[in-house]
Amino acid sequence: MTVADVNKNFVEKVGEARKSKSLIFFIGAGVSASQGYSSWNDYVKHLIEYWKYNFNRLESDHPYKTDWIDQLDWLQESSFTNERKVDFIRYLVKKYAKNSTYEKEVLSFEKEYFNKILPSSNQNLILNELTRIPAIYITTNYDSQIENSLKQVLEVEPYVINSTKEFGKHLVNNEIDAPSSTVIHLHGDAHTKPADFISSSTSYSNLYYKGNEINNFYFRKIKEFLRGKTIVFLGYGLEEDQVLAKLGLDSNDTCAFALMKKDDHKFNNLIEGYYKERQSIQIEWYGTSFEDLPVFVKKLADKLIGIDKDDENEKLRRILLDE
Template sequence: MNIPKKLIDAYNKGSFGIFIGAGVSQSAGLPSWNKLLNELIDLAVDINIGDEKERELRLLAKIPSKYLLVAEELKEILSSDMPKFITKRFNDKSIDSPEYLDRLIKELSYRFVITTNYDNVIEKAFVKASIVPNELTYRDPSSINYNFINEEVFILKAHGDAKRAPEDIVITEKDYRRIIYNSYGYKSILEALFSTNHLLFLGASLNDPELILLLGYIHNIFQGGSPDHFALMSNKDLTQTEINRWRKDFNINIIPYDPKDNHKEVAVFVNDFIKRVEKKS
């Protein structure tokens, strides 16, 4: 698979981070946004929300732009039942990290890994690589800053951790506004990570509401000339206009791939990328 020279050069400069999106967790067997919302609707049906409400929510759950709205509604309906479900669903001990992620974590050099996922798939890849990173969330801005300044490898679970604090996960736009507006330090750290490092996005999607939310809140740094970032994305329904806009609006260069054969090209990309770059010392 063709690996852009621009990406190789960016990696070899040394200021490099990895962003793990929802697609990686889905490849490990965890639910997509649509499936998660429908599972939560099933839970809401059990507490008798009524047929009309169920039909309405299931229709909205088919529309990516409505995912966060549906999540907000379900959070109010389910109350304390939602974090219990999130813990059970995303802290599934039978779920394993995909092989391409294991290689990426073990063989590349990076300063940090960021994810909007709630699960522990990334942590499992680190265990296999015998690396013990610091695991941090949006509630740990001082620790994130300390690790970043001291060049200690860390995982930033930007939207929370299903295992450590399921009640604190970010699953609606209101949740994210709350943490951004109440924690200027955290927002500043996010801006620092994206403005001083090249990032490789894996498992990202143009329809991922959490990624769009994250990029939206740090949009200003991209206008200020951040480093080039790169995103491996399925070419399904991907238009040239979208590719152009992500490059112009976020400095994210999209690398399209064919999703056939269960996204086999993702593993091919990772293997080829590892062969082309300087190896971890």
């Protein structure tokens, strides 16, 4: 384990943003995976298995037929992408369910999987350190581990916005009408409406690619909100161009960093240059293994808290000296 030193400029930028309440942490799937949450492949596999044996939840008028399981078995073994497999599952649930049942049951698995089933570890070491730093959290994850860490570490009840649409609705004069302990789930969570739970090819397309006037309006508001903010990506692969494009990171007054693992090769400068020039994101290397990330985040939090203590000591000194 080789944890990198925290760059002084990075500490200063994060510290300034924290003081001006313009700091945002963007949390990706890697942070949840560190706690033992299953991969995307496992999620889709378990989703198919769930629906094989929960046909009765659909209150279907169709007689239970072996073709229900046959279709899901075929889907499991197919070469479709995971997002397309979710599309097929939603299609089948819609096809067999009573109209009044679909909305209630289509996310029944996700409500259990992302809300009630515990990961292998009951603590997220990355989030426990990160939540020591006041910020707004944006995530594409479906689970509630950011909220849990905020409750455990800060003993506050986080304010949760559970879809991109709701995020846009909360923006007033380009600012969010919510406290700093706000968690925004761009792709939904276990409590969102089915239409706002972004996990299938169709739902991704509807949100990011199709010229939906309402979605475009909300994304324009989100871009305006992010202007002048400092965004730090953690556990996020930076490969979802459709998400990055909607954030407007190329704005001159938006500052973006990404914490990344440093591989042992000579092309790290190429990676830095690409993301800086093409995506307007400054790469900060946290170490050589994923286990280094919580240690790096702890070092960052300690430095920021140390700056606070130094500021308080300086204020006290000035008071005592009557300056």
